[in-house]
Amino acid sequence: MRRPAAGPKGPTRGRALILVHMPRYEFRCRECGETFERSRPMAESTEPAACSRGHDDTVKLLSTVAVGGVAQAPAAAGGCCGGGCCGG
Numbered sequence: 048m049r050r051p052a053a054g055p056k057g058p059t060r061g062r063a064l065i066l067v068h069m070p071r072y073e074f075r076c077r078e079c080g081e082t083f084e085r086s087r088p089m090a091e092s093t094e095p096a097a098c099s100r101g102h103d104d105t106v107k108l109l110s111t112v113a114v115g116g117v118a119q120a121p122a123a124a125g126g127c128c129g130g131g132c133c134g135g
Contacts, residue, residue, distance in 0.1 A: 070089055070092070071086050072084065072085050072086075072092055072110070073108040074096050074098070075106055076102045076105050077105065077106060078100075082108070092107070
């Protein structure tokens with residue numbers, strides 16, 4: 048969601064936009080089995096969410112994050128830690 052940057056007199060035309068990021072929560076409907084996501088503030092994370100068919104019997108799912116890439120130690124670090132991050 049984007050909102051205009053507020054100047055001294057409120058939002059002004061031609062100003063940069065500030066990005067507002069909200070966490071996404073995944074839900075599953077117990078009645079129809081639909082899985083869906085909702086973006087909302089953390090303060091509202093436990094609020095009920097109806098599916099697209101209007102069913103209110105939903106449950107919030109535990110979401111996981113997959114992070115990929117290769118970790119590289121700084122030159123002064125002195126070697127590998129022995130973990131799985133660099134294959135060593």
